[in-house]
Amino acid sequence: MKIAFLGPEASFTQLTATQLFPNDELIPKANILDCFLAVQNNEVDKAVVPLENSIEGTVSMTLDYLYQTPEIKIEAEAVMPIAHHLMIHPGQENQDSIEKIYSHPQALAQSFHFLNKNYPDVPKQDFASTAAAAKRVSENPDRKIAAVANKFAAELYGLKILNENIHDVEENHTRFIIISKTENSYENHLENIGKKTAMLITLPQDHAGGLHQVLSVFAWRNMNLSKIESRTLKTKLGNYFFFVTVVGGWDDVLYINSVDELKAIGADVKFLGNYKEFLLEG
Ligand SMILES: O=C(O)C(=O)C[C@]1(C(=O)O)C=C[C@@H](O)C=C1
Structure with missing residues (x-):
């Protein structure tokens, strides 16, 4: 089966999709709308998208597209613990002079108090996903930019973690959904x-x-x-x-x-x- 997910590689959505569909072809999409469209246009069988987070609440885009795409249903829900870290290019060791912090708006909001206290004057910039932010940092070794993302993104994109576990509440969970045009067809080995x-x-x-x-x-x-x-x-x-x-x-x-x-x-x-x-x- 083909499964779309909010990419790129090492996004939280990919970590979720990998556990839910260990034997299927996972196809990264640039944003949540593209995940819905891929299902709608039968380019993929299903997609995995975030629905809500315990600190920041609902991912409004997901609610909007559930409403706007009449044929699309929910097949299953999966809840995953979320840990955010602040990471930079290993060439940029001096954290005092960070020029910008990139991430998904959900991740920036979930780490708001930490960032506000420790990097009050550094502008924050929204990205389509935490992994997209980490990838951008890795592609710009000359710039003093940082990303909020997970440890798999740090590993994959060769970034150095400056601050670990920066999410504001220790118990941080995000609920993801599997969307498709068929009801109740999802089965797996998980309890x-x-x-x-x-x-x-x-x-x-x-x-x-x-x-x-x-x-x-x-x-x-x-x-x-x-x-x-x-x-x-x-x-x-x-x-x-x-x-x-x-x-x-x-x-x-x-x-x-x-x-x-x-x-x-x-x-x-x-x-x-x-x-x-x-x-x-x-
Ligand atoms: O940016 C990512 O890595 C995502 O998978 C998206 C997302 C979200 O939209 O909630 C997923 C989990 C975290 O809550 C932060 C971001």
Whole structure:
């Protein structure tokens, strides 16, 4: 099978994809949108993309493209511990004069307090991934630039780690998802830590109690929500869709009927899948 991932090599997403698909062909993509498009255009069978982090929260691009690509579903979730390090080219030993720090915005945010305290005057620059930032540093041996990335990126791109474990909270985890056009076809050797269901809900016209009505569909059925997040519909200020996850299997008829009830009250529902959650090694 062909599996796209947010690259280049040694991104956190690649570390995840390697554990989830040890025997498949992994294809790096420059950004999250390209991962979605590769699945959409049948260039690959599946893709692995980040969904949320325990310090910085949701990766909004992933939510947006789940909404914007109607055929794409979630097949599985995987949670991985995340450790960030600050690295430079080995030729640039003098850390006092670092001119810029590159990384993925999630990684910069997860290390914000460390960077703010230790490198307050150094400009930070967003990159498409931590590995892309590390690669750029390695390609510019003459510049005093640094990257926030993982230890595999330091090794692969020949960089020297200046500061280890700079993420602001020791327990740092990111949740990744496998996306594809097929539901529930992912199987692997890893032990799963539970099942959940995800859906996107757009409320009918704005009216008092609209969200309460939607939530009551889950509440009287005793369905336990593990996440609810609103995201702008991009139509005008104040218009949102909701990403909702429910704990457990999806074989109970009461649960299955919840989608029909949501539709009956005028909500628009995209069912993203009922799938397993895996815990990976960092
Ligand atoms: O930049 C990477 O290496 C990624 O795989 C992306 C990503 C993310 O978007 O959350 C993955 C894990 C970390 O939370 C930081 C960055």
